[in-house]
Amino acid sequence: MLDRVSELTRRAGKRLHAFAIGTTLALGAVLFSQVGQSCAISGQ
């Protein structure tokens, strides 16, 4: 039982970690969109 819980926790942790990486990438893309004159289309 404990092994099962441990395995589920490990898998959930890996997915949460990957989810956080994706979120960080998105926030990075948004940040780069706000600085300088990188966005020639929307003018941001």
Place this chain on the structure above:
Amino acid sequence: MYPQAYRTLRRHWFYRFLAFLAGIVLLYAPFALLTRLALWATGSPLLPDAHRICMRMPVQWLAQPWMYGTMIEQPAYLVVILVLPGVALFAGPLFCGWLCPAGGLTEYLSRIVPPRFQLDLGGKVNPVPIRYGFTAGMMVASFIGGNVCCSFCNFTHTQNIISAVFGDFTGIAYWASFTIASFVLWFVVLGLFTKGGRGWCNFLCPAGALQGLTHSLGRWLRLGRSVQIESSRCSACKECLSTCPTWAISAKEDTMAIDSHACNVCLDCTKVCNRNAIAYRPNKGAARKTSPETVQAG
């Protein structure tokens, strides 16, 4: 791969390539037939190109209630958040696997690059949580007023390439800015030099994430169809795993599974299976859970 299976796959790729060309004609300037139809129907004076049926902005706008009016005034945007996920609920992300010009361009060009030069992430990395995380992060940022620049988007890069092919080089000028980084990431790193050529789709596409979510929901509710492995027929030869461009098939020792969050219903895997263990079947009667840990084959 057996010669017969390879011939079948080549013929299947030809049909998919025709669908890819149809996607360009429907969505991209100078043709943009579907976009022109949508703009004509709403009497909009906007320029018909890839930005009018954008694959990213409407997903961001879901987190921006003040943009709902824009979506209702320009129903072409509703294609992305209603029509494509609706189709995916019953039939899977057919748009991604068959029509999407941005995903198709890198997938087909990646077949020119010898495999020894390509990153092979199939079965090693699970891109699904990263893609959902990227989509969620983009929506949260939108809610607080941030936005991802249009010129960072692979859909825009594809429009620029197609416009340049037809003599309009204005889009190329954007690549002189920081957007060259997103172009290299999409086209070179995650495209040509990644096995399957769909690294960007797998990790970063918000429209793909939305369709993957509804496809998985359809499978869970036993609606429509999805690609399924019949475990009693599977010999775990892993031909399907090496063929899948979206890394949706995984193997663990003698077990194999398809992740419906990642599958784009290109059906390549169904063509290489010499035991006909993989098929695009009705979800009725299928297992509810589809994660790699729960569906076993072989």
